Amino acid sequence: MTEDLPAQISALLARCGEGDRLALARLLSLLEREPAAEGFIRTQLDSTPAKSAFVIGFTGAPGAGKSSLINALLPEACQSGAKVAVLAVDPSSPVSGGALLGDRVRMQGHSQGANVFIRSMASRGENGGLTRTTETAIRLLALGGWNQILVETLGIGQVELDIVNLATTVVVVLTPGWGDSFQANKAGLTEVGDVFVINKADKEGLNQTRVDLQDSLSLLSSTIAPVIAETVATTGQGIAELWQTIRSQTTAMTDAGLIDQRRSLRQSKLVEKALLRHLESQLKELLASETGKSVLSDIARGKLTLEEAYRKLVTKL
Amino acid sequence: MAEKSPPKAAFAASGIELKTFYTESDIPKAHRARMNLAPGDAPYQRGFHPAGYRSKPWRIFQLSGFGKPEDENERIKFLLKNGETGFIMEHDRNTADHCYNVDHPDVVARREDVGLTGAVMQSVRDTAICMDGLPIDTSFGHAGGAVVQHAPFALAAYWTVAKQRGFDLAKIAGTGQSDFNLTYLGCVTKEQIPTQAGLRFNADIIEFCDQYLPRWVPVSIAGYNAADTGLTPDQELGVLFANAVEYLDEIKRRGNIDVRSAAKACGGVSFRASIQIIEEACKMRAARLMWSDLLRQRYDITDPKIANLRIHCVTAGSKMTYQQPLNNIVRGTLMALGAVFGGVQSLGVSGYDEALSIPSEHAHQMSVRIQQIIQEETGIAHVTDPLGGSYYIETLTAQLAEKAWQFFEEIQGQGGYLAALDSGWLHSKASDNQYKEFMDTESGEQKIIGVNCFRDDESPFHVDGFMGTDDAFDVATSRLQDVLRTRHETAAASALKQLEADCKGEVNIMPAMMQAMDAEVTLGEIGNVFRQVYGNWNTPIQT
Amino acid sequence: MSQAQKRILMAKTGLDGHWRGPTIVARALRDAGFEVIMIGMANTDDIVSAAVDEDVDLVGLNIGGHIDVAKRAIAQVQATRPELPIFAGGTIPPHAAKDLEALGVEVYPPGSQLSDIVDAAERLTGRK
Numbered sequence: 006m007t008e009d010l011p012a013q014i015s016a017l018l019a020r021c022g023e024g025d026r027l028a029l030a031r032l033l034s035l036l037e038r039e040p041a042a043e044g045f046i047r048t049q050l051d052s053t054p055a056k057s058a059f060v061i062g063f064t065g066a067p068g069a070g071k072s073s074l075i076n077a078l079l080p081e082a083c084q085s086g087a088k089v090a091v092l093a094v095d096p097s098s099p100v101s102g103g104a105l106l107g108d109r110v111r112m113q114g115h116s117q118g119a120n121v122f123i124r125s126m127a128s129r130g131e132n133g134g135l136t137r138t139t140e141t142a143i144r145l146l147a148l149g150g151w152n153q154i155l156v157e158t159l160g161i162g163q164v165e166l167d168i169v170n171l172a173t174t175v176v177v178v179l180t181p182g183w184g185d186s187f188q189a190n191k192a193g194l195t196e197v198g199d200v201f202v203i204n205k206a207d208k209e210g211l212n213q214t215r216v217d218l219q220d221s222l223s224l225l226s227s228t229i230a231p232v233i234a235e236t237v238a239t240t241g242q243g244i245a246e247l248w249q250t251i252r253s254q255t256t257a258m259t260d261a262g263l264i265d266q267r268r269s270l271r272q273s274k275l276v277e278k279a280l281l282r283h284l285e286s287q288l289k290e291l292l293a294s295e296t297g298k299s300v301l302s303d304i305a306r307g308k309l310t311l312e313e314a315y316r317k318l319v320t321k322l
Numbered sequence: 323m324a325e326k327s328p329p330k331a332a333f334a335a336s337g338i339e340l341k342t343f344y345t346e347s348d349i350p351k352a353h354r355a356r357m358n359l360a361p362g363d364a365p366y367q368r369g370f371h372p373a374g375y376r377s378k379p380w381r382i383f384q385l386s387g388f389g390k391p392e393d394e395n396e397r398i399k400f401l402l403k404n405g406e407t408g409f410i411m412e413h414d415r416n417t418a419d420h421c422y423n424v425d426h427p428d429v430v431a432r433r434e435d436v437g438l439t440g441a442v443m444q445s446v447r448d449t450a451i452c453m454d455g456l457p458i459d460t461s462f463g464h465a466g467g468a469v470v471q472h473a474p475f476a477l478a479a480y481w482t483v484a485k486q487r488g489f490d491l492a493k494i495a496g497t498g499q500s501d502f503n504l505t506y507l508g509c510v511t512k513e514q515i516p517t518q519a520g521l522r523f524n525a526d527i528i529e530f531c532d533q534y535l536p537r538w539v540p541v542s543i544a545g546y547n548a549a550d551t552g553l554t555p556d557q558e559l560g561v562l563f564a565n566a567v568e569y570l571d572e573i574k575r576r577g578n579i580d581v582r583s584a585a586k587a588c589g590g591v592s593f594r595a596s597i598q599i600i601e602e603a604c605k606m607r608a609a610r611l612m613w614s615d616l617l618r619q620r621y622d623i624t625d626p627k628i629a630n631l632r633i634h635c636v637t638a639g640s641k642m643t644y645q646q647p648l649n650n651i652v653r654g655t656l657m658a659l660g661a662v663f664g665g666v667q668s669l670g671v672s673g674y675d676e677a678l679s680i681p682s683e684h685a686h687q688m689s690v691r692i693q694q695i696i697q698e699e700t701g702i703a704h705v706t707d708p709l710g711g712s713y714y715i716e717t718l719t720a721q722l723a724e725k726a727w728q729f730f731e732e733i734q735g736q737g738g739y740l741a742a743l744d745s746g747w748l749h750s751k752a753s754d755n756q757y758k759e760f761m762d763t764e765s766g767e768q769k770i771i772g773v774n775c776f777r778d779d780e781s782p783f784h785v786d787g788f789m790g791t792d793d794a795f796d797v798a799t800s801r802l803q804d805v806l807r808t809r810h811e812t813a814a815a816s817a818l819k820q821l822e823a824d825c826k827g828e829v830n831i832m833p834a835m836m837q838a839m840d841a842e843v844t845l846g847e848i849g850n851v852f853r854q855v856y857g858n859w860n861t862p863i864q865t
Numbered sequence: 866m867s868q869a870q871k872r873i874l875m876a877k878t879g880l881d882g883h884w885r886g887p888t889i890v891a892r893a894l895r896d897a898g899f900e901v902i903m904i905g906m907a908n909t910d911d912i913v914s915a916a917v918d919e920d921v922d923l924v925g926l927n928i929g930g931h932i933d934v935a936k937r938a939i940a941q942v943q944a945t946r947p948e949l950p951i952f953a954g955g956t957i958p959p960h961a962a963k964d965l966e967a968l969g970v971e972v973y974p975p976g977s978q979l980s981d982i983v984d985a986a987e988r989l990t991g992r993k
Contacts, residue, residue: 027946030920038870068745073860102870103895109915110905118910122918127900129870205860239516240857416880428880431908434931435879509882512906551885640885644975677975678958753888760889764979773976787958789931863884 010035011045018049021149026122029149033124036138036145043138050144058147060154061251062172064197069178070204071157072111073238074247079112081248082153083120090122090151092142094158097127104128108157122151128159140171173264174255176200179218181210195221198231199254202247206235229257287322296321334601336556338721344713353720356611361665361706365614366630367607367719369665374706375697379407381462381668382693383634387412387440388680388790390797391452394441398456400683404690408462408668411452412440413476414794419469419511421849424798428512437794439680440466444798444846445805446839449479450486459489463496469511470520471852473500473527473541475845478835481535497539497590497634500524501547502565506743507752508547510861517740519856523831525572530832531587532579542634543569544592550640552752552759555596555605556722560729561748562591563612564739570621581621586628589613590667596638597653599660601722604715606633606664607707608723634668635661642676646772647785650674655692662696663709669693679787746862753863802844809842817841818851825855871990872900874921876907877955878938879929886975887927890954893979894925894986909938916942916949922990928955932964939968950989954982 014035020028035042063071075091082089093108104127112123124146126139139156146154156172177198201222203214215233222231234250236243258264291297300317303309309317332340341348349357361369371377384406387394398409416422416429416436423429423444424436436442443449443466456463467476477498484494502524506517515523524541531540543566545558553561566588573584593609595602613631617623637657642650654671661669671689673681681689697703709715736742743749762768769775821834821843838848875891891901902919904911916924924942928935939951952971962972971989973982 027917027920030918034872034920070860097900098895101896101898103898104900105891105895106900106902109919110903113904113907113911118914123915124918125900125902127870237857239860419882420880428908431937432878432880432930432934434933435929438930439881508885510884511882512880551883678956752885756885756889757892760979770976774978786960787956789958863888 010039010042014042014045015049018046018053018148021145022053024150026149029122029145030124032145033142036141037126037129043141046145047141050141050148053148055144056147056150056152058143058152058154059255060143060156060171060173062175063155063157063178064175065178065202066180069180070238071178072108074178074202074204074236074244075155075157076112077236077238077241077244078155078248079121081245082155086120087153088120088122088151089153089155090124090146090149092124092126092139092146092154092156094126094128094139094156096159097129099130102129122146122149143171173267174199174251174258176202176251178202178204179214180205181208181214196225199229199258200247200251201231201233203233203235204238206243207237207240211235228261228263229254284322288318291318291321334555334718335596335598336554336601336722336725338556338718338725344717346713348713348717350717350720350724353716357710357716361710362626362630364624364626364629365611366626367611368707368710369610370630370632370667372706374665375662375703376706378667379697379703380662380666380693381408381634382406382670382690383408383410383462383464383668384670384686384689385410385412385636386681386686387466388414389437389441389794390791391441391443391448392454393437393791393794394452395454395456397683397686401686401690402457402461404687405694406690408464409456410464410670411449411466411476411480412468413466413472414438414440414442415469417442417444417798417845418466418472418476419509420513421471421475421845421852423802423844423846423849424795425802426846433795434792436798438790442794442798443476443479444802445842445844446479446482446486447805447842448798448801450483453480453483458484458487458494458496461495463494465496465498468499468501468504469509469514470500470502470505470523471515471849472845473498474523474831474835475839475848477527478832478839482836482839491535493537494535495537498527498541499544500527500541501544501592502568502739502743503544503551503561504547506859507561507748508551510863513853514859514861515852515856516859517743519852521568521572521740524569525576526830526832528569528573528584528587529576529579530830532583536587538587539590540587541569542590542592543588546592546594546636548748548752549594549596550638551749552754552756553748554755555598555601556725557729557751557755558594559605559609559612559722559726560733561739562593562609563616563726564730564733564742566591566613566616567620568739574621582623582625582628585617585621585623586625589628589630590632590634592634592636593666594638595635595657595661595664595666595669597641597657597660599656599663600709600714601718602657602660603663603709604718604722606635606661606666607710607715607719608726609633610665611719611723612726632668633664633666634670635664635666636670637661637672639672639676642672642674643770643773644677645777647674647678649772650676651688651692654689655696658692658696659702662702665707675785675788678785679789682788685788744860744862749863805842805844813841814838814843818843818847821848822851822855825851870898870900871923871986871992872902872919872921873923873925873986873990874912874915874919875901875903875925875927876912876915876938877905877927877929878907878912878935879927879955880906881929882906883929886954890925890979890982893983897983897986899986899990909941912938913941913945916946921949923986924949924951925986926951926953926955926970928953928957928961930956932957932961935965936968939965939970943968952982952985952989 017028017032095106097104106125109123109125175197234247300314304314360372362371384401386397414437465476465480467473528540531538545562548561549558574581610631614629617629651674658671671692673685675685733742736747766774817838821838824831824834894901904915954973957974965972
């Protein structure tokens, strides 16, 4: 880490806490691109009194209209002077490492510009649906006074589970006819949602979809039953009601102690993930070393079984 | 003597591989049986009429317009004086495309752009100025309304002015546009009514014209924007006919008018004429073939007056280069030639300054001159379908039609034309092609003279952009205030309410639009009703 | 990723829906490893708030009409983030191109090589 980076970060954090958007934006960039900065930022945040934020995660299939839905919800979320941030995540190209981040365009032209902060993030290789640094990004946004944070995750379906660990409330967005393409993924999605939204509710197949969804949800045993809402994001139909539903569902879950439960689960998941990442990079290094290479060739020549190889390598980690 | 390397493979823009030469045996058998006909005989690939251009030259029909309505009026008169034989009244896109008045914040933020690509017409008063002294009854007028949500306003305004001037609507000839491929594929606006609502509008327009304007082409089923956005010639054909089917099936479903009547009215379609000119000529021939087959097979229509496709063509704007713009005069000429060999009924040639701006007077005049020289000096117009019977032409025509039908079927497989637009499937096809085309130019595989070879460092030869006039916004603003202040407010309010009610209901919206024009309702007010009633199309792409 | 990710904002200053050119450029930039934030047809406020909140390294403007419209956006961006480079493409006639260059904006008219645009992006964002 360069010499002046900690000082730079401290200064930015102070400005961010006072509501400076440029500082917040700069911190988010540093968080994403400087691995050394990530640790320092986290440490600093740990020693600052945390500002609370209400985090809603939006997940669901591509094309379900998550961006349009969030765009429609913004005016609702901004009522009573709330400051709303949106984190929109899109996939990075595995080939070039670049990304096309196009969710922001669907959220433009908000008269509440001063009360809305939109940040596009590329997944940069993570496939849990969120970027590695989303947790810290949320804490930075909260520090900046953005107390309602809407996180839009990748719509790849089966690996959305990261959002559960980060969000206060999880909204799953579907469209009529979801059942056909979602058979395989039902287990994943139906278990994570607190609110299920059937968007594009004006399309054919609404009733069947609602019935299918109700059936799937009835199989779960949740303390607080998930709620189903219907919207047409592009016309605003059902939007005000959806916001109310999200709020009341959150209240219900908070009262039942579920939010805290989720928070502690989140902590352990994050620790687990960090450890796994560490382990993975260590293992990769080991396999690339002389020892590692010789073990690999032994396996290939049948001189070592996988079990034996494992026992040999694990002592070196 | 060293062995010459075999000739490199060559392909038409549609991907069809081209042989080095053709003989009779290359022509598919099925096509051979249909090719030795007179023009005017089914399936019409040879053309509309045996006497072709000798009986009726193609219409010289130039896209025009900018500034205040009077500026556009002046430019149209200039073109008519210089020999165009139809006129096009383009509307300012900042206001028209989105159905905004000039006081909308998005328009105010771009006030210098207002009037850049068309005249600002916010009410029937503006349209009246634009149409002042134009030969509405003797010429062929395009009323504007390229974008689907704008078309009802543009048409109703034009017809209202015509009526006010004592013209019989049943006698006036002209065309609307209301172009799906432009609106939903090639030039996606910030806000737009959904495709279903657009289909409703167009079917309403078709039915209204059937009753009141039998000489009017209600909507233009057009391939230009599909092609300029990236679809290949076979895809342009396929998508155009998929678009046509969407309209005709809707008319049938409604059951209000005879589908034959609708097919006749809509049988004046529009294609792009691009630079691979032999293929483009074949494309027009294939189009006529396809229309004839489509009508017969799908709608049981064989009446020659209906099954004979009429084609308007616009040369490809995207092929005009920014570098060495005078070269574009050659490009325009060649593309026009392709269209003429294809036997089109109407033609617009893009200005040589197309890549820089809207046409200057000189560029506009040049576009007319190109057509006149072809018409009068080359002798090409004396013989109908001059390339008919050529082994190459007949083979490529047949191959294009076949490939086009395949694409048409793929669109049906996607759930039809509207579904293929809503899902972004068509956009992704266009996008993939665009990228490939760009890469070919980038690598030098496709040479573009003056652009990736034979470049000069100097700025283009004394050609600069034509920026129109600079008072369009201010004048439009004061005229908006005028009309709002001086119109009969009760009548306007009531007409707007009626329009809203009709939009929400199942009746034809055009009578209410006509009423609204009479009552001097403004464009922005109408746009607000549309937005409120129909919501916004969920664009499948980022624009 | 060993290389710091650079972010480019792409916006259109006009109200013209043609999307072919900007899409190709965005894709080429993505393929070169950039994160491209596309906001489409955008007003000055949209452009400036995106430039700030997204903390981009470069702004790319597609200009289709009078550059006066673009100049307002350019002025605001330069006032808010003076160090942020800007480049522009689109239907920009020669006299307008000169005007923009005088403001420190690099201009890439139609017919520009994509590789030149990508190189410019790399140079302007400090990757090369």
